[in-house]
Amino acid sequence: MNQFYIILILAAFGLVFWLLRGKQWARQLLLLDFVRGLKVTLPYFFKPKITVQFPEEHTPISPRFRGMLALRRYPNGEERCIACKLCEAVCPALAITIEAQEREDGQRRTTRFDIDAFKCIHCGLCEEACPVDSIVLTSNMHYTMRKRGENIMTKEKLLAIGEAYESEIAACREVDKDER
Amino acid sequence: MTEQVLTVKIDGKTLSCKPGQSIIEVADQNGIFIPRFCYHKSLSVVASCRMCLVEVERAPKALPACATPVADGMVIKSQSKIARQAQKAVMEFLLINHPLDCPICDQGGECELQDLSMGYGQSESSFYQSKRAVKDEDLGPLIATNMTRCIHCTRCVRFGREIAGTPELGAVGRGGHMEIGTFLKQGVQSEVSGNMIDLCPVGALTSKPFKYQGRSWGFGSHSHMSAHDCLGSHLSVHTQVTNVGKEQRLMRVLPKESHHVNGTWLSDRDRFSYTANEQNRILKPMFKKQGNWIEVSWQEALTLAAKKLSELKMGQGQLLLSPSVSTEEGYMAMKLAVHLGLETCFSMLKQDLKDQFSGVGVSQITMHDVKQAKNIVMIGSNPKVHQPILGLAIRQAQLAGAKVEHLTASGLTLNYQATQLIAHPRLWVNHLLSHAQSQNIAFEGIKSVNTEVGWGQVDLWVLGEGVLMHPQGSEIRSLVSQMVQATGAKLLILTEGSNTAGLSIVAKELDVNLSDRPYLQKIGIHSEAIWLHQTHPEFDIPFNETIYHQLKKSFVVATSSFWSDQMKEYADLVLPIASHYETSGTQVNVMGHVQSYQAALMPLGESRPAWKVFKVLGQLLGKTDFSEIEALSDIQQLMKLSVLSHAGYDYKVDQLRPANQVSLLNISAKHPMACDAQVRHAEPLQNTMDQLRVRISEQTLQSLDIHSRKTVVLFSGAFSEVLLDISHDIADGCIEFVGDYRELAGSWLQEIELGNGA
Numbered sequence: 005m006n007q008f009y010i011i012l013i014l015a016a017f018g019l020v021f022w023l024l025r026g027k028q029w030a031r032q033l034l035l036l037d038f039v040r041g042l043k044v045t046l047p048y049f050f051k052p053k054i055t056v057q058f059p060e061e062h063t064p065i066s067p068r069f070r071g072m073l074a075l076r077r078y079p080n081g082e083e084r085c086i087a088c089k090l091c092e093a094v095c096p097a098l099a100i101t102i103e104a105q106e107r108e109d110g111q112r113r114t115t116r117f118d119i120d121a122f123k124c125i126h127c128g129l130c131e132e133a134c135p136v137d138s139i140v141l142t143s144n145m146h147y148t149m150r151k152r153g154e155n156i157m158t159k160e161k162l163l164a165i166g167e168a169y170e171s172e173i174a175a176c177r178e179v180d181k182d183e184r
Numbered sequence: 185m186t187e188q189v190l191t192v193k194i195d196g197k198t199l200s201c202k203p204g205q206s207i208i209e210v211a212d213q214n215g216i217f218i219p220r221f222c223y224h225k226s227l228s229v230v231a232s233c234r235m236c237l238v239e240v241e242r243a244p245k246a247l248p249a250c251a252t253p254v255a256d257g258m259v260i261k262s263q264s265k266i267a268r269q270a271q272k273a274v275m276e277f278l279l280i281n282h283p284l285d286c287p288i289c290d291q292g293g294e295c296e297l298q299d300l301s302m303g304y305g306q307s308e309s310s311f312y313q314s315k316r317a318v319k320d321e322d323l324g325p326l327i328a329t330n331m332t333r334c335i336h337c338t339r340c341v342r343f344g345r346e347i348a349g350t351p352e353l354g355a356v357g358r359g360g361h362m363e364i365g366t367f368l369k370q371g372v373q374s375e376v377s378g379n380m381i382d383l384c385p386v387g388a389l390t391s392k393p394f395k396y397q398g399r400s401w402g403f404g405s406h407s408h409m410s411a412h413d414c415l416g417s418h419l420s421v422h423t424q425v426t427n428v429g430k431e432q433r434l435m436r437v438l439p440k441e442s443h444h445v446n447g448t449w450l451s452d453r454d455r456f457s458y459t460a461n462e463q464n465r466i467l468k469p470m471f472k473k474q475g476n477w478i479e480v481s482w483q484e485a486l487t488l489a490a491k492k493l494s495e496l497k498m499g500q501g502q503l504l505l506s507p508s509v510s511t512e513e514g515y516m517a518m519k520l521a522v523h524l525g526l527e528t529c530f531s532m533l534k535q536d537l538k539d540q541f542s543g544v545g546v547s548q549i550t551m552h553d554v555k556q557a558k559n560i561v562m563i564g565s566n567p568k569v570h571q572p573i574l575g576l577a578i579r580q581a582q583l584a585g586a587k588v589e590h591l592t593a594s595g596l597t598l599n600y601q602a603t604q605l606i607a608h609p610r611l612w613v614n615h616l617l618s619h620a621q622s623q624n625i626a627f628e629g630i631k632s633v634n635t636e637v638g639w640g641q642v643d644l645w646v647l648g649e650g651v652l653m654h655p656q657g658s659e660i661r662s663l664v665s666q667m668v669q670a671t672g673a674k675l676l677i678l679t680e681g682s683n684t685a686g687l688s689i690v691a692k693e694l695d696v697n698l699s700d701r702p703y704l705q706k707i708g709i710h711s712e713a714i715w716l717h718q719t720h721p722e723f724d725i726p727f728n729e730t731i732y733h734q735l736k737k738s739f740v741v742a743t744s745s746f747w748s749d750q751m752k753e754y755a756d757l758v759l760p761i762a763s764h765y766e767t768s769g770t771q772v773n774v775m776g777h778v779q780s781y782q783a784a785l786m787p788l789g790e791s792r793p794a795w796k797v798f799k800v801l802g803q804l805l806g807k808t809d810f811s812e813i814e815a816l817s818d819i820q821q822l823m824k825l826s827v828l829s830h831a832g833y834d835y836k837v838d839q840l841r842p843a844n845q846v847s848l849l850n851i852s853a854k855h856p857m858a859c860d861a862q863v864r865h866a867e868p869l870q871n872t873m874d875q876l877r878v879r880i881s882e883q884t885l886q887s888l889d890i891h892s893r894k895t896v897v898l899f900s901g902a903f904s905e906v907l908l909d910i911s912h913d914i915a916d917g918c919i920e921f922v923g924d925y926r927e928l929a930g931s932w933l934q935e936i937e938l939g940n941g942a
Contacts, residue, residue, distance in 0.1 A: 086287055086288045087288075087396060088286075088287030088288060088292065089398075089399045089402070090287065092399075092402070093399065093401055093402070101426055103426075104396045104397065104398075105396055105397075106395055106396050111288075112288040112396045135287045136287070
């Protein structure tokens with residue numbers, strides 16, 4: 005008997021739903037959208053939390069992350085850049101300016117290596133073009149310029165960034181070496 | 185006889201060609217590309233690189249396209265499997281020993297090997313042994329070497345042997361041990377050595393001044409003209425626009441192909457003079473106040489110049505004009521000079537212009553005429569040094585069988601075979617007269633002389649710098665031009681400066697009398713103001729203490745691009761003028777070609793194109809017709825340069841002036857590497873000069889009672905003790921300076937005093 009009533013009630017509900025289908029006021033009255041939304045959010049209530057305390061904590065980033073640029077050195081301290089100007093040529097934003105000259109020992113070296121950080125679009129084409137893995141994009145994305153002119157990253161600044169991040173840069177390249 | 189026409193088929197295209205042509209020539213004419221390294225259209229064929237191998241039907245194997253003459257009905261496939269396979273194999277062999285240093289190679293981006301390896305190279309080599317390395321050689325201040333990169337195409341060797349006539353480079357060894365180098369380790373001395381840089385398909389020979397300076401892909405190219413010889417080679421000037429600030433820089437100069445002047449070649453002087461463009465430039469208008477130079481604004485400087493010049497009485501000032509400035513500049517300057525009553529002089533070495541010689545020869549002559557000439561007589565000319573491009577043309581004529589004779593005061597080192605008649609300059613007119621007699625040509629009122637000159641039927645006369653500076657220059661020009669008219673020969677009169685012809689033509693139009701100015705005595709003696717335009721008198725005219733003191737005494741306005749050390753002492757007001765490469769204008773070369781050029785880059789600093797400065801100065805001086813001039817084209821319309829009828833030469837000498845008698849005559853011409861301010865500031869060119877020596881004959885030394893044999897003491901000029909070079913092929917009574925004698929400019933045909941040295 006009970007079963008009969010249950011079926012009847014369900015059928016009555018079904019009939020009412022069928023009759024009210026597409027009716028906006030009925031959806032609102034029955035909180036159908038609310039139920040549908042909860043279906044997405046409710047599971048997160050039970051999942052583990054990933055919020056980090058930002059300045060102190062960081063989310064992990066890919067070894068291929070393209071942040072601030074840097075110039076690397078060889079382990080013996082010699083700068084890698086040989087002033088081939090391929091990065092300058094490939095840069096779609098014309099952000100790189102290079103001037104080269106012969107160093108006293110006869111090697112081809114830059115006398116000026118400027119990157120305009122405002123022009124740079126972090127596309128990473130310079131890194132791809134570099135034949136000696138000199139110019140790289142580091143994971144550093146938190147940098148600020150407070151004065152006009154600070155956006156020009158000179159050779160000294162870029163080499164300093166490279167020195168500061170060298171271990172990390174080398175590690176990222178080690179992870180990714182098979183894909184290169 | 186009608187010329188035979190052959191029909192060949194290359195890559196399915198049916199082409200007609202002439203017998204004797206090679207496959208690669210026919211392909212080039214029809215726009216079919218066949219890869220090559222050793223082949224060059226201006227050089228002989230050696231077929232050593234094998235890159236141009238193509239398949240020819242019914243031939244057992246692939247044939248080199250550069251060395252295979254076409255035959256009628258030949259079917260050639262440059263893209264077939266056999267051809268591609270052969271080309272790929274050759275490329276693999278070439279890359280065996282070629283280093284992979286493209287990123288640091290200056291040729292990178294414009295390298296023929298790099299380009300072709302993209303099309304024919306393989307990414308892997310089957311050669312695993314170590315690559316060879318070759319020791320570099322120092323080829324002098326112009327050419328940088330990296331011989332490890334050499335692929336032994338021998339283009340440089342063939343250029344030296346065939347075009348320049350100075351076989352300084354050669355190949356030593358065979359096969360993998362072959363090396364290109366100078367046998368004697370003396371470097372490359374050729375005056376056209378820079379062309380080897382262009383010819384080298386790889387980065388083995390590169391430009392030393394341009395070393396590591398830039399990349400070819402970043403340059404803008406501008407057509408321009410050279411301004412250091414009277415032929416005016418065509419240039420391609422490369423400038424770079426940097427990403428920061430949009431500043432332009434002059435990066436390098438390459439030849440631009442022109443059939444009527446320089447072909448594909450360029451002299452080193454024209455190629456490397458660009459290095460001076462940023463050296464010692466005047467960047468701001470400057471005024472000397474109580475011995476100190478202070479910067480002033482253009483407005484102040486021009487007002488001051490106008491005030492000083494307008495105070496002059498007629499005929500109390502002089503304009504000293506460089507013969508290498510553009511015609512427009514010269515026109516404006518001369519117009520101003522006429523307005524102010526200034527005398528106008530060309531800043532050249534002493535010249536005898538009694539005949540109103542305008543710089544353009546009697547008959548309009550072309551480079552083709554020079555190459556086709558059969559019997560060339562050159563009087564007082566050393567084309568190899570002073571007009572290198574003409575030297576190459578004369579060499580070509582000589583190789584084609586022409587007889588070349590030189591009338592000179594000292595033996596010349598030439599790059600072609602020639603007979604040299606060495607005679608004291610005062611005897612040159614006599615030699616001409618005796619030649620005229622042997623050819624049965626008589627001159628009115630002039631007695632002929634009998635000496636032996638076996639020149640025969642001459643069809644090209646070239647009068648060089650020796651005649652230009654000869655005290656009897658008018659006589660020589662007149663006699664030769666009369667002989668030319670009598671025999672129908674051609675005449676080429678070379679001038680100093682690149683635009684003497686154009687400036688003389690406008691001078692005639694403006695009724696400015698440039699003729700007969702022995703300004704050695706006259707310059708500035710009564711001048712209260714002297715206006716120097718692109719001129720440094722201490723280098724450009726016969727200079728001595730008197731002139732220096734006169735310059736210091738007068739108010740000197742210098743409109744110039746470059747400083748000179750002495751200018752800081754004698755000038756009172758300097759206006760910075762755009763350099764040659766920053767100027768647009770028109771040049772008329774000695775063959776009568778009117779050629780215009782556009783500025784390749786913006787003027788450096790606050791310098792301005794000269795015609796604009798003269799326009800404003802003219803307006804300040806109340807010259808009303810200058811206000812109508814808005815652009816360079818307005819000046820060009822005003823001066824009607826197309827009228828070359830002025831070029832005619834009809835001076836007839838009626839009596840010979842006696843040649844001046846001096847005991848020891850300096851016969852050295854103005855140094856080719858000191859010909860104008862631009863060249864004087866080009867460091868690489870200055871470094872090509874050897875140590876100063878004097879050439880003199882044994883008899884002359886004895887007659888002067890000098891017994892030293894190593895050095896002599898020089899009493900005139902800036903030097904004291906100089907090395908002695910006792911030579912037997914220099915006329916008695918003459919002295920010649922060799923090497924670095926820039927400081928002695930202007931002592932041509934002057935008396936020199938010598939004393940005993942070591």
